Amino acid sequence: MSDSNSPPQHALSVRNVFKAFGRRPQEVVRRLRAGATRDDVRNLGTAAVIDATFDVRRGEIFVVMGLSGSGKSTLIRMLNGLWKPTSGQVLLGDVDIATASDRRLRELRRTGVSMVFQHFALLPHRTVLDNAAYPLEIQGIGKEERRASARRTLDLVGLGEWADSLPSELSGGMRQRVGLARALAAGTDVLLMDEAFSALDPLIRSEMQEQLLELQRTLGKTIVFITHDLNEAMLLGDRIAVMRDGAIEQIGTAEEILDAPASDYVARFVADVDRSRVLTASSAMTPPEKSPVCTVSVPQDTSLADVFAPLAGSEGTVRVTDDDGATVGMLRAEDVVAALVTPASPHEPDAERRLLSENLQEGDAA
């Protein structure tokens, strides 16, 4: 994460960003830098984001995960300048969002970065089509042209037939697809999604997750996705940043976070994850043997949950293959079992686990 001098690789670079609300934000940041904690400065203001530094690569889904109140919304709103950082740099491409003029910011939002909102944020008095076309209207594109583009993005999310409906005639999941179509219609490379699926029912939510992944395979956008749901983070995220009380605790792939949690907090957080759905065959395999006897093979990105059946049908050993079908490793039943064991947490887990799951439920309700 030190290659900040090769900007084309990164869609977004966040450098030592602080955001404080309240009476004396600057003083809050000064004290935080000097080592004070969030609680120490409480009477001066709220430290919403503390010293965040990360890069988002072009074309990846970067997930920010944390409980309610951990500063996720504040962080994502600094990526398009809806909030100005109290201190630090936010580079979108090579422009510093933190110091850009209002005019320049509007320009960037029109062409560079769009957003999907938790509660959809559609205009109730406009049709689905005109909602999806709204970013293009703001860009000053003529009616026919912007409607044609909006129709294409509505088709993309499967809502073509609903173009003339009003948002209030749609279900929650469909409304959020309009939100997504609108963000895609803007034609920006970067997409910010703040708890975009959190307000949806579980079934609809997993449908939307699949659809997003599906779309992303063809569109290749840079997506910053906020969630308080760890399973969602693991499913969607190419990389995940875990936030706690305003600070980023760890950044890594789902597997890195599962295998080597950076702190007790992260370890406790991931303890409940269904590891078999997150870990893939390639993460558990051993180097290929000279004379592969078994005929059954699985692609390397198969989740461990899906290798049980092939394993059962081939006496407990399968070959793991890459995209071209070449063997890259062997996977035995005992490798799978070993990979699924949760790394031991150093502390007595039960009491804190309970507390954490209560917090999580609060987060769900929020």
Next chain:
Amino acid sequence: MFPRIPLGDWVETVVDWLTANLRPFFQLIKDVLLGAYDGLDWVLTSPPVWVMALLLAALAYAAKGWRLAVGSLLGFALILGMDQWENAMDTLALVLLSAVLALALGIPLGIWAARSDRVSAVVRPVLDLMQTLPVFVYLIPTVVIFLTGAVPGIVATVIFALAPCVRFTELGIRQVDHEVVEAGRAFGATPGRILRQIQLPLAAPTIMAGINQVIMLALSMVVIAGMVGADGLGSDVVAALQRVNVSLGAEAGLSVVVLAVFLDRVTSALASRSPVARALARTSA
């Protein structure tokens, strides 16, 4: 002994100073208001009664439907039968002009207050004062400055009806879903576009409710306006009061009620016809 605070004297000094030094300014206001009032009154009274009544009934039909149109016609027939038509039109002219002025001042002020907490903090107590101060208290300096006739009536009515307009506008805009406004910003809309395309349309039902309030409050001022010499139903009520004339008072009073019901139904029907209100109604139907 506790010292006497000569607040009244101070106010009088200020009013005296205003009348002495800003005379051309007040004269201009007076001329403009009187011109506007006379013009509007001429528009309302010069057509034959039945033409005017049908026009107003057509308005009721467009706003709500044929029931309200028929009801309005019956009401107008009653006014005509009581020989109060001309007075009713004078009153309508005064109410409409005052309401338009209150809206022209109040809506921009409400928008401003909604966008700035500081403006809101200043405007709020002033509105409280305007709403709680007994009308007669500011009626006196109004008469001192504008003498008698329609103009002091209009000015007092505008002051009285301004507060709900500002309040409803501010409330309506502040109530707009924060996320939707944020969406406008996130896609690069200018503040002006957000106001026009997001805040005002979404606040429209609330602002329309405010307009309804303004008109009803303006109508409630007709008797006061009559007291300072404005023509209309109010002056007949005042005359009836002075001569203890029960029948004249009843006829003028009943005409005020007919006008009030008409204006209330029409403006509240218009409120439910804003695009946002219609969009929401379409789904609940």
